[in-house]
Amino acid sequence: MTSYKRMVLASRPQGEVVPANFRLEEIPVPALKDGEVLIRNHFLSLDPYMRMRMEDVKSYAAPQAIGETMIGGTVGEIVESKNPKFATGDKVIGMLGWAEMGVSDGALLRKLDTRNLPLSAYLGAVGMPGVTAWYGLTQIIQPKEGETVVVSAASGAVGSVVGQLARQRGLRAVGIAGGAEKCAYVVNELGFDVCIDYKAGNLVADLAKATPNGIDGVFENVGGEIFDACLARMNPFGRIALCGMIAGYEGNPTPINNVSAFLKMRLTMRGFIVSEHMDLWPQALTELGTLVATGKLKFRESVAQGLEAAPDAFIGMLKGRNFGKQLVKLV
Amino acid sequence: MTSYKRMVLASRPQGEVVPANFRLEEIPVPALKDGEVLIRNHFLSLDPYMRMRMEDVKSYAAPQAIGETMIGGTVGEIVESKNPKFATGDKVIGMLGWAEMGVSDGALLRKLDTRNLPLSAYLGAVGMPGVTAWYGLTQIIQPKEGETVVVSAASGAVGSVVGQLARQRGLRAVGIAGGAEKCAYVVNELGFDVCIDYKAGNLVADLAKATPNGIDGVFENVGGEIFDACLARMNPFGRIALCGMIAGYEGNPTPINNVSAFLKMRLTMRGFIVSEHMDLWPQALTELGTLVATGKLKFRESVAQGLEAAPDAFIGMLKGRNFGKQLVKLV
Structure with a gap:
């Protein structure tokens, strides 16, 4: 692949979010610098917090910038690595946004163990x-x-x-x-x-x-x-x-x-x-991972197919049309 | 004195409190049983919480009963005692209500030290x-x-x-x-x-x-x-x-x-x-009493004269017409 798709914020919503607030772009896959990895995203997580970030108001986080890739949590696989901590084939979770691929210096990436848990669970019940x-x-x-x-x-x-x-x-x-x-x-x-x-x-x-x-x-x-x-x-x-x-x-x-x-x-x-409570994540994830792996914590997913479907899936989630964790499958 | 005045709740307010919600009564001073004391109230405290108690709704305390003496904090003096823990002349704080006198078994009375603090302060800044x-x-x-x-x-x-x-x-x-x-x-x-x-x-x-x-x-x-x-x-x-x-x-x-x-x-x-936090009162009262006695904590009182004036004073307080702690002087 020499290029990939991403979804950017085209305009801020006036009231309800509409498809025109988003724009699909195709951009070239960049060459990696030393220390960087290239990730092929398998799933994008759609979450209600994104709606607040689309507004330009004082809140706990800076607003999503116009023209930039929509923020979002992703799980995927390393396809190229110039970082000794990551190898091709590693499964990782990160915040690479509404995009099929992404580059990271590894700082905010975490390797995932998919032997007992499906990759998508790390964006939901174990995420x-x-x-x-x-x-x-x-x-x-x-x-x-x-x-x-x-x-x-x-x-x-x-x-x-x-x-x-x-x-x-x-x-x-x-x-x-x-x-x-x-x-x-x-x-x-x-x-x-x-x-x-x-x-x-x-x-x-x-x-x-x-x-x-x-x-x-x-x-x-x-x-x-x-x-x-x-x-x-x-x-x-x-x-x-x-x-x-x-x-x-x-x-x-x-x-x-x-x-x-x-x-x-x-x-x-x-x-x-x-x-803001990262100190408690290990304790929480231990309990949640164990419960899911042993079948004691159940979850359901709504999976939209392809990045093109993300805006409609996101709008539907805001209206309660999803059923369970809303994901977008990217491969 | 063979009789004293009290103010009872005559009816529950419909919207704003009106004078007709109260009724002044004159009742005989009862004979004391063993263990009881008779108190002459000097000051009655008027507080916003009383307004909520006048309603017949689910809240943190049972509603004020119709026909009963309006609840309220009071400071006064023991005028007769059949309780070995209290002597005539002792200054006390209690919840004797909107009344010139009251009888108590002593359980909810607390003796007050008026050498460095005025009696009324115990209903306000040090109460x-x-x-x-x-x-x-x-x-x-x-x-x-x-x-x-x-x-x-x-x-x-x-x-x-x-x-x-x-x-x-x-x-x-x-x-x-x-x-x-x-x-x-x-x-x-x-x-x-x-x-x-x-x-x-x-x-x-x-x-x-x-x-x-x-x-x-x-x-x-x-x-x-x-x-x-x-x-x-x-x-x-x-x-x-x-x-x-x-x-x-x-x-x-x-x-x-x-x-x-x-x-x-x-x-x-x-x-x-x-x-509901009585465990912290001693610590709070120690700080507050010291500050008032040394002039580092100031307060102001609005004092209505006589029990007859209590309803108007209470209604005025709910409308913000008082200036500082609202009291009723009863002697």
Whole structure:
């Protein structure tokens, strides 16, 4: 290969993301300098955080630059190496973005062991989404046996792990997801105690029925009315891990109305970014890798084919059309 | 005295509290049983938490019963004792409610030392409001020298202590209060770095000017748009002690709109009730008492005369018409 495709940010979204915000380019494969490696990406991870980076606003990270390759996590294989730490054929995870290939000096690459785990799992349950679930649950919600935890976007890459880890710790795990099919999967395959279909239109009543002893922990991925409904059911000293508010990413306002619950129930809420807690990744990945390898932690993937399909897959994920971890297969 | 006056809850407020929600009664002084003491109350404390207790809703404490003496903290003097732990003339603090006298078995009474501190101070800076300020600042905001803390209701019983303790710990203390007179007091008498008059109509711009390095900690007493304005100025890893939301106590909705700040800035917010942290009261009261006795912690009182004046004083406090700690003098 002498050239490869990449997807750049063509323009910032005005409200909802549209395909025209992206542009596909074909660029030459560069010659490697000493210390560099060339990677052929096998999978690109699509994650909600990318939506925030497309905005030019003050946040935890610099915005994605216009005209540059869209940021993103990737797994792939070394196809050429001028770095003694990496050999051709090594499987690696990195942040090479929405691109079929990439060059790295190795600093942010990590070699992967694919003997017991599929390569794509390192972008999901045994990667950033899994560690996000692990961190929010164990470090912020700090669950105690017998408590009830509620997880929104329960069939997604993060939510699915939250509920399974909670069940393994002796908690009642209540999921919230969109549609009967996702809810059936959350209960029957992932083993949540119950899953509420927020699209059924009875969110408040269904949540009350699903949480007879109230709610002790919320792992929030969505925000908006789903979050407000949870706040109204919180027990004293409840904990809220604020991981995402995908309901608001497209510019929709997502106010919290039940603010007084924080006072009346002495709640704690903490927003977090998992990349700021690298010290805990080894511990989390050890638990997650072991659980996946032994079949005790299940996950599901939505796989789009080819870089050309990435914008539509990303837009669909923001609308909840994906089912499980959203990936793009690049080879 | 063979009888005394008390104020009972006549009806629950529908929206704003009105005088008709209270009823003054004259009742006979009861005969003491063994172990009991009779107390003549000198001061009644009026505090925002009472407003929440007037509602019949799920909260951290049972609602105030209709027809019963309004709850409230009091300081007074033992006038008769059948309890060996208390002698006539002892000064005590207790929760005897909106009443000129009261009977106690002594369990919830604490003897007060009035040699270096005025009796009323035990209901303010060296009492529940002072400990509330101390707890929220030291345990939740956990201030570091050089940081900026913002306090709403800054001239009030709690807010005034927050800012002074913050200054003593080397922080920039920014107050928010209603009116030029209160703001002048907050800066000139209490020593805050700056105080913003939210009634001046430039809250967002004034707050930006007052917090050139952003906000690291918020001690929230008010809620609503003041809180939202603070959220928009938070620095990464900011902490919010949610002590009260007086803006919403009269049934007004006080949504948070800047919810995404929690995520973008990885904020922590915790609601708290100081009576649940009795283990820290001795430490807090030692610091507060020493500071007041040595003139390093200042406070101001609004004193209504006589139990008959309590409802109007309480209603005025909810509207921000008081200036400093609101008390009712009962002798």
